[in-house]
Amino acid sequence: MKKSENSRRDFIKKSATLVIGTIAASSLLNQAFASETISENNFSPLDGGKFTLPVLPYSYDALEPHIDKLTMEIHHSKHHQVYVDNLNKALQTSDASVLGSPQTFENIFDKIGKLQPALRNNAGGHYNHSLFWQLMTPAKAGVENVPTGKLGDAIKTTFNSLEEFKKQFADAAMKRFGSGWAWLIKTADGKLVITSTPNQDNPLMNLDAIEKKGTPVLALDVWEHAYYLKNQNRRADYIASFWNVVNWDTSESLFTNSK
Template sequence: MNRRHFLTTSTAALAGSFLAPSRSHALDLTQAPLPYAPEALEPHIDAMTMNIHFGKHHTAYISKLGDALKAANISKTDAIELVSDIKALPEAAQTAIRNNGGGHVNHTWFWKWMAPAGSGPKGPEGKLGEAIQSTFTSIDDFKKLFGEAGVKRFGSGWAWLIVTKDGKLKVTSTPNQDNPLMKGIVDEADLGTPILGLDVWEHAYYLKYQNKRPDYIAAWWNVVNWAEVAKGYAAAKA
């Protein structure tokens, strides 16, 4: 499939693929400000980690994605539509766009999935809460399964809560900067709309927690933005 044919036949299907989970607006090659101060997630996530994670790592993904798109002669407008179907890209560009495009998209979501402790619901409520309890038996069982997905991810990667194409909730995990929207990269059974994700790369927690990833995950639940997750769930089900 050539690039022109891909764009004309797939744009409608992919237009929402790399939107924010609320599907309210497309991402671009700019970095939105954090929705809270870097120190706002303390003591659970420290300000130094947030400054480095946001200001260095995420910024680098955006810069390298721009370089990769330029080298492949792909416009910024096309990029967000194309990055969810990596195999449709020129082969020489696939790795750089997969890694850096995924890094940009995943982190843009990640910042919104967190909020200062006490600023919103302490757990999933409403239809989201009902769906989690129905699917995983209880909120605690869900957290255990999700936490295990993060702990058992060898090396770097992410744990995810997704809405599958048949509207069901599922916990998954991906390596590196892959995510559950990446057709042809992620197993078909694990494709879906991410409504919550946890970064388990060491740069997300090592300054405070060192090698104690389970401690980081346990603390992270205190800053999950359940209101944002609920919005993503409602949008994915719409």
């Protein structure tokens, strides 16, 4: 690893530790945010008290031909930026006595039911997209992109085979009416579960409407803005493309580092 990467990782780790060290949270959220990967990729750096758009860990064209450059560029620099901007605006007009501090995802998701809808939409939008970027990586030529390690074993144990898991995950993504997300989560009792959420909700939100709660292990954005330019209305083609660029290392880290 390059020295600059080491320095960056150290900085992020220390920043994350400072933030996480001040948090007293519910057990589920605590587990989710205790994840090493979430900490290392602390995508909520408080730059002057504001959330910022994270830098993509690869170039806009790096996921070609599976996810096209223009979609990635607009998705990241326009759509995601709007969630960040609107999240910061919503925080400025939120009741500080309800919100409390620190202004982290953990705190916001824990209190989400008591906060204005703009926070649900935009804190969710910022968190979900930040995670999504980390869960993709350029495809390697000639190498089958499959999960290995403990996650690979757990997927086979839970779903009988990787193929069956992909089929059920794709089914959840296809059946999400309108806009939303498909998830593989690790529940508080350590089980792998497939679920989906509407809009920018996610399985970390402390809401009755979130049927299945847990730590995200894999996430897929099924809003049309994620695929319409390349795939138009063919969501199934987009889902099939996604498997080529899943970052199973990040997914494995999320799985093994959550309790």
